[in-house]
Amino acid sequence: MARRVSIKDVAQRAGVSWKTVSNVVNERPVVRADTREKVLAAIDELGYVPNHIGRDLRGGPTRSIALVVPELQNPYFARLAERMQAAARERGYTVSVEVSLHSAEVERAHVRGRTARPVDAVVISPSALEPSDLLDRRSGPPVVLLGESLTAAPNVVHVAIDNVSSAADVVRHLVGTGHRRLLFLGAEGAVRSTGTDRLAGFTAASRFAELPLEDALIRATGAWDRESGREEVLRALEEGIAFDAVVAGNDLLAIGALAALRERGLRVPDDVAVVGWDDMVEAAWTVPTLTSVAPDLDALVAAALAAAISGAERGTEQDAERDAGQAAAGADDSGKRGASRTGGAETVIAHRLIVRESTRA
Amino acid sequence: MARRVSIKDVAQRAGVSWKTVSNVVNERPVVRADTREKVLAAIDELGYVPNHIGRDLRGGPTRSIALVVPELQNPYFARLAERMQAAARERGYTVSVEVSLHSAEVERAHVRGRTARPVDAVVISPSALEPSDLLDRRSGPPVVLLGESLTAAPNVVHVAIDNVSSAADVVRHLVGTGHRRLLFLGAEGAVRSTGTDRLAGFTAASRFAELPLEDALIRATGAWDRESGREEVLRALEEGIAFDAVVAGNDLLAIGALAALRERGLRVPDDVAVVGWDDMVEAAWTVPTLTSVAPDLDALVAAALAAAISGAERGTEQDAERDAGQAAAGADDSGKRGASRTGGAETVIAHRLIVRESTRA
DNA sequence: CTGAAAGCGCTTACAG
DNA sequence: CTGAAAGCGCTTACAG
Incomplete structure (x- = not known):
């Protein structure tokens, strides 16, 4: 449709030089009040919005x-x-x-x-x-x-x-409610990441509490989504791994864990407790609702x-x-x-x- | 950090005019093969990415x-x-x-x-x-x-x-599975919208099937989110409205309905069936899983x-x-x-x- | 307080 | 095939 209205259109309408319009738009205190009013009126009538591309190109901040x-x-x-x-x-x-x-x-x-x-x-x-x-x-x-x-x-x-301490908080809460065999869901590779830090905290706290820390309790997942969480918990169950809590790297994995446990007839939290990270809105709506580490x-x-x-x-x-x-x-x-x-x-x-x-x- | 590399830097490096670089970048077939190679090499070495702002300002499509x-x-x-x-x-x-x-x-x-x-x-x-x-x-x-x-x-x-017919599909499915008192969740105001069209299809199909269509069965909600869905279903229940199915304007409302029904001890789908729209990923993970209209x-x-x-x-x-x-x-x-x-x-x-x-x- | 100039990076005709 | 010019909308010094 019609051409975009530019600073020059405004200038023409207001009967001033287009540099003056720039001064008004940028609230530089060098413009006389009545000139300023005229320009503002013209801007309003024309629906002018400064084209940020001009500014961007000029260099300096693009905001x-x-x-x-x-x-x-x-x-x-x-x-x-x-x-x-x-x-x-x-x-x-x-x-x-x-x-x-x-x-x-x-x-x-x-x-x-x-x-x-x-x-x-x-x-x-x-x-x-x-x-x-x-x-x-x-x-x-x-x-x-x-x-x-x-x-x-x-x-x-x-x-x-602080992912390390939040993982420790999770372990403390689980130990405090009587759990000992914790399965960690979402282990990751070598590069330091959110997942490796959460696992580090998990491991340290587990060691401190003298919980079992077998390799089979530390599980990697394909991705950090619901389906990966579900599949990995099913796999652990099939392997006959015993655990009474799942510590999932995020809520999505935890939701998948919830589904896997339900499919196998395990009750949450009675048979197995589940915790995640992120405190997604959905965590308050799952069945059962999901305990989660909430960042501020x-x-x-x-x-x-x-x-x-x-x-x-x-x-x-x-x-x-x-x-x-x-x-x-x-x-x-x-x-x-x-x-x-x-x-x-x-x-x-x-x-x-x-x-x-x-x-x- | 260091200045962004511009077309001129590339030109200098390749030993050509900067307009030639432009010709290469835009794949104009006017550049000799060896010049072209030189330019491409320079682009690669410098990690040059054309600054789209220049193009944008020039007018024409911004893509x-x-x-x-x-x-x-x-x-x-x-x-x-x-x-x-x-x-x-x-x-x-x-x-x-x-x-x-x-x-x-x-x-x-x-x-x-x-x-x-x-x-x-x-x-x-x-x-x-x-x-x-x-x-x-x-x-x-x-x-x-x-x-x-x-x-x-x-x-x-x-x-x-087609929101009208999809609503009709929903009603047909519900009637076919033995439901007659359908509650519509997510009625909206006067301006034509997704909600009004879904309601229109719902109303038409209900009338055709000779289902009850009392005002109390058509419910507006504050927003189209989980909490609004939950609250409105609880309200309907408190008012003593009888219904055996909930047709929710979207999955979020439907998830709220699921929660409200569970809170009141009603079984889904035995006591009340629930349907939504959007087929969000979450619909496959709720308890029970949620029937939904999936757009392609x-x-x-x-x-x-x-x-x-x-x-x-x-x-x-x-x-x-x-x-x-x-x-x-x-x-x-x-x-x-x-x-x-x-x-x-x-x-x-x-x-x-x-x-x-x-x-x- | 207001006006004229230069330039950001690029493309689009146009000339050689 | 390659080079020089104009201009997109704007801001930033600078001159009047």
Whole structure:
């Protein structure tokens, strides 16, 4: 349909130069009140919205952040995305939700800034990313990792609950309600991840409580979804492994466990207790309802956003410094930059165990 | 961190003019093979990704589509978004997922193209949008409405399952399994919507089957989520309304109904059968599992995307035509434009009723 | 307080 | 086949 209305249309309508319109839009205090009114009126009549593309191209901050999640099928990520977008909107930022579908390539591209549209920062819940992807990068936007510290790398910070202690909390709760043979669902490979940290906490606490820790009680799953959880619990049952509780790496796996136990006629929590992580909304609606480790989601979103924005603003400053430096004399400012980029900051988010029917004594 | 690598860096590295790089990137067949190789090598070494912002600003297609959904908390929308983004990626388009949180203002802004970054088309699952929002607009991107035809408007098409007949299918299934007092959950207001169409089909089929249709059996809910479904069923029960089946406007409401019935000691499906719409993944995991109307999601995504892309391409052509016309003589090309913009196209997506435990005889 | 200039990265005609 | 020019919408110095 008709052409988009540009700053020049507004200028013409208001009878001023189009640079003046820019001054009004950007709330620069140099415009006389009546000129300002005229311009505002014209903006309103024409329904003008500044085209951010012009600004973006101009350089400087785009005020946009990419949120990269492995999938949106997992309601935890869906909720996270929804909250992050709403919270960012309030702060004048735009969040573009990118679904990686567990593709290392997609994750890498974002982390390295190899995307068609530049952003000021990327918040990523990594799934296939490897430490080297973060260490190798010679450039790229500030990165906020949701979850474990894959590795310490410059310009990368982490926001996560304390997965090791939350796992210990889970074990304590289970031991306190009389369970001893705990099956861990969702063991993962070598790269440090949410799963490896939860397992580490599980193992440490189990050892401390002198619980059995046979290999057969530590189970990997194909994926972290309902069906994988169900299949792995069925498999354990078929193998004749005895256990009186399932500690699942997330709620989806736990829901699958619930289904497997029901299929085999085992009662939850009487025969087997079940716990998960994430406190998805669904956890309050399963039969029986599901005990789960709940991250303080508001805090998580706020911290991730704050880190992204501060990274974005720092990034912009640095660019300014660097440009200034280059313009001045091509000076080597590596010292200065190194200082402001010390990475490895980790924000720990509070969590609590929401006890529901799947683990009552 | 370091400046983004631009087309000029590549040109310098390859020892050609930067316009030649553009020719290579855009696969224009005017570049000699060895020049081309050199450029490709430089692109690879530098990790150059064309900055789409430059293209966007240049005008013409951005190859990006906005998908506006009311919420991501509803797993149906989350899955839709995930699929749409993946499908679009395959076709060289970008999908930006925008959560409106049921805000009429946000929905309106997108439909009118009053957004900070222009897109080629918008696919929207409207929640608060009114017919006038579509009729009034004098400009804006091609719109694909997911769901009912709010109204016939130029440059707006619809993609949806046949909600009226799917509701009739639900009633037929219920009558066939011996149910007569059906409670409808999720009645909505005056504006035509998914809910009103499902209710219309429900009402028509009920009348045809000579089922009771008292006002008390048609229930509105606060929202279309689990808790609203639960509350409304509890309310109906408290009012002493007798019913032997619940027809819920979506699966979330149905899951709430399941919980309410369980709380009151009613057995599903023996005492009360329950059906929903959407066939969310969760429907296969509830207790009992939930009978649901499943849209052919692949077809829905494909149709919505095809409609958006064809709208986008048509839009671009028109712009070209218009510009040409203006350049030539400021000719009035309204006739031409009117013809290519005839709106009101509706694509009907196949659906089927997935029968699960919540309605077995 | 307002106006004219330069430039962000790219593409689209056009000239050589 | 390759190069130089203009312009998309905007902001950021700078001049009047």
